Amino acid sequence: MSLRNDPFPTDLCPEHARIAWRWWMNDYNPQSPNEWPVGMSATRFDHQSAPPLMDSRAMHEERARDFDRKNRSQVELIARICRSGRSPQCTPAHGEETPCD
Numbered sequence: 803m804s805l806r807n808d809p810f811p812t813d814l815c816p817e818h819a820r821i822a823w824r825w826w827m828n829d830y831n832p833q834s835p836n837e838w839p840v841g842m843s844a845t846r847f848d849h850q851s852a853p854p855l856m857d858s859r860a861m862h863e864e865r866a867r868d869f870d871r872k873n874r875s876q877v878e879l880i881a882r883i884c885r886s887g888r889s890p891q892c893t894p895a896h897g898e899e900t901p902c903d
Contacts, residue, residue, distance in 0.1 A: 805874045811881045817893040818884035825876040830869035832862045 810826055811819075883889045 805870050805877065808874070811877070814881060814884045815892045815894065817891050818880050818889070821891075822877045822880045825873045825880070828869075828873050830862075830866040832865075 805826060811822060814822060884892060
């Protein structure tokens, strides 16, 4: 089931909504099949800690489901962080005095 079939959280502060939206709109690219979305490339890590690419024998449908699951997990994490009211990244919505109420 695609992440986009779920309702997007509307109770997030503007900054967390922006971050969550980037994950929400992140699609699996079968032309460049990474295991983890958003540029987790080996160039950002040393050779021993670089995240491996997915097993090349996996079907694209399976990879897309895993990619979607990871995106969903990130959106849910961002929502929990925002709703906790303790995140320094929270920004007040227009007309509000306190962020993430």
